[in-house]
Amino acid sequence: MENKKFKKRVTALVLLFAIVGFAQNQNPFTLQIDAFYAKIKEQKKPQLIDARSTEEFAINHIDGAVNFNLQTENYAKYAAQLDKTKPVFIYSIGAGRSGQLAKELLKNGFLEVHDLEGGIAAWIGSGKPFYTNSKSKLTLTEYKKIIAENKAVLVDIGSRYCGACKKVKPVLEAIRAENGTNLKIVEIDLEDNPKVIADLKTVKIFPTLILYQNGKIVFKKDGLGDLKKDVDAALAH
Structure with missing residues (x-):
């Protein structure tokens, strides 16, 4: 009887450590453009973050995005305005700044974070709607x-x-x-x-x-x- 109880305790502990380890090592779910776009369309008010610099954001960005990254002054203030229980969508140029921000949000209790594979290049390059303050020099x-x-x-x-x-x-x-x-x-x-x-x-x-x-x-x-x-x-x- 004691042996069975001991085995149950060991099994419970192993399961607990596995769950904790998964939570600590979870990574942002990188999505390709079509899946990223489809998930955004599912949200009434998508939490969309442009993790590039303010200068880049001013030139062009995805409609509806807010702009901040880990180096932004008052970063915590921007992050606190997000709902941890709802999906967060992040992009930059590649996966550098957006990937870092995504991992930080997950570490701080956000349940679902998606990073856009290919970043702004994938979005604009696939013909999705975007804002720009410049007119193309080449048609x-x-x-x-x-x-x-x-x-x-x-x-x-x-x-x-x-x-x-x-x-x-x-x-x-x-x-x-x-x-x-x-x-x-x-x-x-x-x-x-x-x-x-x-x-x-x-x-x-x-x-x-x-x-x-x-x-x-x-x-x-x-x-x-x-x-x-x-x-x-x-x-x-």
Whole structure:
């Protein structure tokens, strides 16, 4: 009898530690754009947070979002205005600032927190509604004209606030130097050309590189990786 009681106590303790461990190690549920958008639409007043800087937020953001992150002055005041029992939706450029904020909220008792995979790039790049205070310098018609008038075009799509995007620039210069007039390189930043990014409906992450040959896409790369090697290989074919 005593042995059975002891086993029950051990089982209960193991279960308790498992539950506690799960609660302490839970991670934000990262969602792809369609699932993220669908869950937001389910909420009457979605708790949507833009975890970028105030400068980035002022240029463009998702309609209805509030702006703060872990470095924001009076961060606790902003967090206290959220309902811990309802879902919270967070995005930034990638998963850096939004992921950090999501984990902090979960650690402080929020029950459901979702981070947007691909951030603002995925949202605008899929054509979802957004606010911007700038008019695109490049239209979709002008973009298509560039593609049609050049045999080979390499398009770099990103943001001036994207760390990975900055690493693309020297690679582009090397590619430009090697190919000269045989390759047209077009650089499109979110801050200057949000509308054309939205109209393309192909961007999932920053940076995105697209290579056209004779008007057709022959290579597309989401993210950085070994960019020079990949572009050289695509051009060779």
